[in-house]
Amino acid sequence: MGPTLELSDPFISAIVNAFDMLLGAEARLNHDLDTSKKNGKLKDVTGVVGFAGPSTAGSLAIRIPGETALTIYSAMIGTDHDELNHEVLDGIGELANIVAGSVKTGFSHHDVEINITLPSVIVGNDVRVAFLADSKVDALPFETDLGWIVMEVIYEAVGGD
Secondary structure, three states, rough: OOOOOOHHHHHHHHHHHHHHHHHHHEEEEEEOOOOOOOOOOOOOEEEEEEEEEOOOEEEEEEOOOHHHHHHHHHHHOOOOOOOOHHHHHHHHHHHHHHHHHHHHHHHHOOOOOOOOOOOEEEEOOOOOOOOOOOOOOEEEEEEOOOOOOOOEEEEEEEOOO
């Protein structure tokens, strides 16, 4: 079963727009994309930003293979990089922050206010972002001109209307 379209739309738009405007690259949602295979020797880089509003709370986690993270960062700053150093990790954190800010703006256009946290960056393979037991997870795999990425949206309903 596919992700919840209503919640997913601002997240999908945020990735597509960030890749277009920030990186000059196309990002396409592709639920058939095989993200289980490693495409190199470097560890994955995952940028995580939490969000909370009156009716939902959760996190978005953007998982990027290490080689793709280098390519993305190189596109961000215009010079090549060949190691996952603190500058590259900061760049991936900033990408996650930009995406989360765009999600926040997308929700505000529908009169839904959310707050976002500062980004965190995790380096390692098979990283899982866990939330509470009642949380739902929508995995949104993207093929991009720079390599594949996966955004996981972990969320739960909060409060009561």
